Each structure stands twice: as C-alpha cells, then as structure tokens.
Amino acid sequence: MVLPVCNLSGRRHQRGLAMVEFAIGVPVLLLLLLAVGEVGRMLSQYNVLLQSSRDAVRYAAHHAWNSTTGAIDRTKVQEVVENLAVYGSPVVQAEPLLDGLEAGDVDLSDDGVDHIQVTIRYTFVPAVGNVLPGFFGRDIPLGVELVATTVMRVL
Template sequence: MNFSLQKGVAAVEMTILLPFMLLLVFATGELGHFLFQYNTLTKLVRDAGLYLGAHADTRQTSILPDPLEDDDCNDCITKTTNLLLYGKTTAGTSPILKGLSAADINIDEYPAGSRRLVISVSYNWRPILGEKLTTFGLGNEVDLSFNLNAHYAVTVL
C-alpha cells in the first residue's frame, strides 16, 4: 500500500514540474535560435561589406558617385544585395535568413564624400514556436518578435 502511495506522489510532482521544465527547454532552444540567426546576419553583413568595399569604385577616383548605382560600379549594389540574401553574388531561390528581403537592406555613403559606405540591415526576427505568447485571458498577448539590426561601415579602396 505504501508503494502505490509513493507512485502517486511522484506522478503529482512530475505534473507540477513538467510545465516549468518544458518552458526551460523551449526557452533555451529559442535563445539558441536567436543567437544563430544574429550570428548569421552579422556574418552576411560583414562579408557583403568587404565585397562592396573592394568593388564599389571601378573608376579609381577620389569621389564616389552620389548616389552610388549599379551602372557606376559593375552591378556592385545588386551583387552585394544578393550576397546578403543568398550568400553568393548571383540571385538564388530562397534567402539564407527566412523573411529577409532586399527592402530590408540599405547602402549609403555616410558622411557624404567620405568614401565610407554603410550597409544597414533590419531583419524581423521571429521565434520558432510562435510570435505571440498567450496570457490565458489575463491580459493582452505578448509579442515575441523584434528587429535585429546590423550595420557595417567600409571605406572604399
């Protein structure tokens, strides 16, 4: 009789602890997913910046064209954007980071006349398990998605 009572106590304890243990496991997975995506984003921006710095000025002048366009640099803007999206200078089928698009990428010379190009990417990170955390009727849902911003400045050679 005492043995069956212990089995019941263990089942109750497991029922109480299981939601907290699952929350801990899923939160750890989301944190890992976040760090992986942020690391991927920063690597892509850095690689694209290095490519752009080496290919932006084909005329070898002291002043970059304002605004810098593909016609001025042998399609360097398009190739840089492709490098950010697909990991290569040619267009691909799906971006490395799901949801990243060319509209999220901005390339500007800042300050003007400095030959310093700044690549800025704003990526809307979304969790694996859903964008909203329910509060079970105790208030508004909590939005878990947010923007990851990465910037890279490079001086054109």
C-alpha cells in the same frame, strides 16, 4: 525501549507528493528547454546576418569607389550588395539565407567620406509563432528585430 511504528500510509503519501512535484516541475523544465533552444536559434540566425553583412560590405568596399570622381558610387554595387546580403551570392538564388529575408531589408549607405556601411534588418520569429494571444485583449508580439551592421573603409 520503544520501537518506532512503521506507518505505510506515510510512504504512500510521500509517493503522491513526489508525483505532484513532478507534474508541476516538468512543464517548467520543458519551457526552459524550449527557451534555451529558441535563444540558440536566434543567435544562429544573427550570426548568419552578421556574416552576410560582412560579405556584402567587403564587396561594396572593393567596388564602390569611383576613381574618376574620387567618391563613393553606391548605385553601381547596390544590386550585388543586396543579393550578397540576402542570398549569399552575387546573383539571385531560389532560397534566401533566412526565411523572409528580402532585398528591402538591406540598407547600403555612406558612412563619412571614405567608409561604406551595410545594415540588414530581420525579424526573428520563434517556433511557437509570431504572436502570443493575450488573455485580456491585446496580443503579445514575440518577434525580435535583429540588426546586423558592418562598416568598412572603401579601398
């Protein structure tokens, strides 16, 4: 019976291989972790936009109907709807709900005879920046446009 020979250099080689695998795997795992975090942040901002558009259209649906003309009058609610969408309040606040969100990003429109629609457009910018430098000339934009639209019947 022949006993196996213990080769200590093989164990050292395996330890080195494990370190190489770790060095390759850690950046990939950290990149995946960052991507999952950014997707969560983007969904959180979209949720804020969606709730903001719901609040704004609820106000518009309650106050936009002109009973004397029997039609929707967007001009009398336009400013308050923009403030509700941007600041979450009928009056202008110091800070918008999301960085970079402005009144120009809010669109109030009629959707048929007795429905009103609020659309908010916002560009999500990842934490790493808005542009990824391109290696072959063109930069790669990273911003994602988020659009929250809500339609409600005028009361």
